[in-house]
Amino acid sequence: MVFKRRDRRPIWRIVFEFFWPRGGWARAAQYVKHRLHRLPDSPEKIARGIFAGVFTTFTPFFGMHFVVAGCLAFILRGNILAALLGTFFGNPLTYLPIGLISMKTGYFLLGRHLHHEEVQRSLAGKFLDASADLQHNFFAMFTDADMDWHRLNVFYDEVFFPYMIGGIVPGIIAGLIAYYISVPLIRAYQHRRKGVLKAKFNALKKKANRKADERSKQD
Template identity: 70%
Template sequence: MVFKRRDRRPLWRIVYEFLWPRGGWGRAARYVKHRLHRLPDPPHRIARGIFAGVFTTFTPFYGLHFVVAGFLAWIMRGNLLAALLSTFFGNPLTYVPIGVVSLTTGHFLLGGDKAARHEHGSIIKKFGEAGRDLWQNIKAMFHGTEPDWRDLSIFYDEVFFPYLIGGIIPGLVAGLICYYVSLPLITAYQNRRKGAIKARLAALKKKRGDAGSAD
């Protein structure tokens, strides 16, 4: 294939670069910040998109964060690209604290028994068993066997639903903080950029005027 990598990366390298991209997460954050500042939209629309993206990272819809953020931005009439870029608020360095806060809040709000949460194993185990259940049940559809939804049911009751409910409050808090912080910054950046463009145009006009006078 024409576009196939010549140097196939080993599995450990793929995992490492997912957890720590080239240049580090600091460089990735600066890139996202630069792109957000330069979006051609009013500051309030960009800030709404940022809110939608950050809020989405506190939901358990892993793999669908782009879709959820885009939908929320559309409802809020925010900037779609800002929403997609802001989902990078959730990354391998932040997903653990986000998950812990969301699940803890969810179990607290739902009044769940702390001992019952670990009755069927750790969260990672529940994720794995739910994924295995889903795959086995998809295969069961083609083999005519009876599906078993027990592990998925446990996952929904002890992880997904508490995560969904518990992520609302911290998601709103984080989203609002990012909204109110980003709005004046983007406004100031756009005003400074407009001023710089006007200054360059004025200088160019003056230069052409001087050249015309010389002729």
């Protein structure tokens, strides 16, 4: 096939590049920054999209961050593509501190006490426990096995709900920081880009006029 990769990546390389993309996260961040700057909307609308994307990374809706960010950007009248790019604020290098902050904030707001080792177990083992329950209950629909929702209930009570509540405050703070940083940067970039395009247009216009004058003199 024409578009098929000639060099198939081994599984270990796919996993490694998920956690450390080719060129590093710095290069990935530069790509996202470049794409954000080139969006055609106003700086405020793009920044509202970035706010939505950054805020979404503090929610426990893993696997649905694009959908949540897009819907939130639509509600805020922000740029949806900027919201999708903003979700890259959450990545394998930042998910652990984001999770720790959200969980601890959630337990604090709910008046509960949480130890550091319990947070680690909640974010790792209890996600796996809930996934195992989902898988078991799915196959139970087609067999005689009994459904078991215990680990899912534990996951919701000890992880999902505190994570969802606790992620609101740091998510808003991080989103607002991203918003107020993005607006002047995007505005400055757009002004500079307009100046560059205008200069190129004037240069082409002068070149065309010069050629037209040369033709008229020849005639």
